Structures are given as C-alpha cells and as structure tokens.
Amino acid sequence: MTPPRYDKESTALVLVDPYNDFLSEGGKVWPRVKPVAEAVRLIDNLRALHAAARKAGIQVAIAPHRRWEPGDYEDWQHPNPTQIAIMRRHSFARGEWGGDWHPDFAPRPGDIIATEHWAQSGFANTDLDQQLRQRGITHLIIVGLLANTCVESTARYAMEIGYHVTLVRDATAAYSEELMRAAHDLNGPTYAHAILTTAQLLAALPGPVIAE
Template sequence: MNNANTTSNSALIVIDVQESFRQRANWAATSNPDLVRNVNRLVAAQRAKGELVVWILHSEPGTGTVFDPERGFNRPIEGLEPAAGEPVLTKTSHNAFTTTNLQQQLTQLGTREVLISGIRTEQCCETTARFASDLGYDVTFVTDATATHPIEHRDAPAGRTLEEILADPRTLTTDAITARTEYALAGRFARIATTDELTQAGPTQDGTEGN
C-alpha cells in the first residue's frame, strides 16, 4: 500500500505465515505446499489495486517455544516480504484483533472488507474471520491461501512421532479440517473464495475480459 493512501476499501490479512511453523516436525504434513505462492499472488493483487496488506506474526514471549521471539523465528516465512508502509503487527492471541491495534488501523482507513489468509486454517485464520464478522466487516476467507496440519485426538498420548500421529485413525486429517472450517464459516461468518477468483483479471472498460 502506498504510504500516501488514506483510505483502503479492503485489507488482506496475512496471519502467522512465519518461520516458526517450519521448525515443527508437522510442517512436513502441511496441507498446502502452495501457501507462499498463493499468498504472494494475493499480496500482488492487493498492491496493484492500491489496497492494504497487513502482516500478522504470532508471539509467545518467555515460553522457549518456536514462537518465543528470543528464538528468532518470528519473521515472515522465506519468500514473503512486507513492503514499506505495510503494517507488521505482533499478536499474542489466536485472533488478529484482540492484542493488536488492527481494528483501529482499519477504522482509520475506512476498510469494509477483510480477506483472510495464513496459518492455521481452523485456528488463527478461522478465529480472526469470526471475530472480524462480529465487528461488522465483510469477510472473505481464501482457503487455498491458508494451511493447517493434522490434529491429534484429544486423548492421544503426548510425544508421538509425526508418523505415529498420521497412522492413528483418530487423527483429524487436513482435508477434514479444511472442510469443517468452510462449513462453519460459509453463509455465517464469511464468503469462501479461491486465490484464482480473487486474482483473475476483471472486465475492461469495453466489457471484455482482460488478460
């Protein structure tokens, strides 16, 4: 977004697409190997329209986890780069609003729509979408620009390898997680969209489709 802009009708929220996740063993089972590519396509489209891109990073200070800023992984994943003037906000809650000034920034710009992308589909992304809807924003959830990982059953023993987790029939697969998220959001909290739908060329002035 150009620093001179004082309004933005829409905001692309890129949630937690950070190096922290790549330090976890379950990164090998990520649902969306095209995540960075699709996020970059959305970012490029937003910038081309002069609309806002907001980068959210998750932080867990003092925990010693991969989200502890002392570990040095709280930065955008390789291949993503915030532009000058694009807000980079750090959150400590699941949704992107509660522990940041995101709502204040969007209000100042007159933003009406938010586009949701990031990690993880059913956690921080879905929670942000629900929260944004309750705040009155029009929410578009770009599922193929989100990613998640298999979820163990609540009674599963701790400390298992990724192979053991994947072999457990009680483990919720990434396909099931994604489907459940879309079912829960669609028609209630958000419109479901794809990266292709949001980045394809619109009609030209003569009514024909652009390249």
C-alpha cells in the same frame, strides 16, 4: 458464489502469522502443515495474492502471533492447548529465525503490522481494528495460518465487529484435510461473506491482475 466487489480504498489483505516456523522448510511447525500446504499450493497462492494486492493498491496488513519469549505462559492460570504447545516447542521465538517473517511476506513501508496476539484472534487485545478503521477499511481478505485456529478466530471476530470477511480456501492450511473441511465447509459459511479460491479472488481484484 459471486465474488464481491473489492475496492482498493476499502479492502485489506490480512496475512495471519507469516512466520518462518509456519511457512519455511526447517520451521518448527512446517512439518505438520506441509502435507496440506503443498496439496493446496499454499506458498504459490500466497505469493500470487500478495503480489496482486500490492499491484492493485490494496492495503496489506500483518496479524502476527506473539513471538515466544522465556517465561511466556508459565504462570498463566488458563493457557490453552496451543499456548502450551508453543511454550514447549518455542514456536515463533523472538530473535530467532523461526520467529522472523517468511522472506516473501515481510512487511514493506505502508503496511499495517498489528500488535501481536497472544491466543488465536488477530483482533483480541491488539490494535488491528483501530489501524484498519483509521484507513477506511471495510473489507478483509484473511489468509495465512492456521485455517481452523488463528485465521478462523480472526475472521469470526472481524465479522462480529462489522467487517466484510473473505476466506480463501487455498491460501491457508491446517494440520489435516478434515480440519480444512471444517474451516471452509462447516464453519466458514456461518460467518464469512465470501469463501473463494485464489483464482476466483485474483479475478475479482481491481486492476489488471491476471492469474497464472
């Protein structure tokens, strides 16, 4: 697959759920993600893409999950299995370390921080689309957690409303290799415009970016 052109004026790097609970040792969800994350060098690749995007002048956006608060989902008619798990383990709890940004991916001035999504799509019931379109963004590079849930749902929604979507195989993780394969080899080709590795994407970004 030939990488598309990524113009800095129209491209955004979208970080999905970059919380300590997902990405840091001691996080509530990290133990389930860790085997795949370490196998693909997730943290190193996210750091490389994050730094390269900023160096190239590409817009950085964060699509954060709802930070759990007492009472969340308890009186809902149809909480999904992920929401039930969050309700039980208090993932991404507001005001706690696990619900803070991983320090390497904390927002900086000029970043987009979308309103928090309650389910899996970073677009559904948030202001992410409006914030991107107001800045002339047409191309999205979507990374973060999890490959087969929030990343996939955010990317599918983006395609549906007209964005060019790039997935990055080794800048995401899931609970198993089978789920990673489903995300990138089975489902991804049905909606994504490009599915690249971190090295391929770094080589395609504008500016003097050199992969390590």
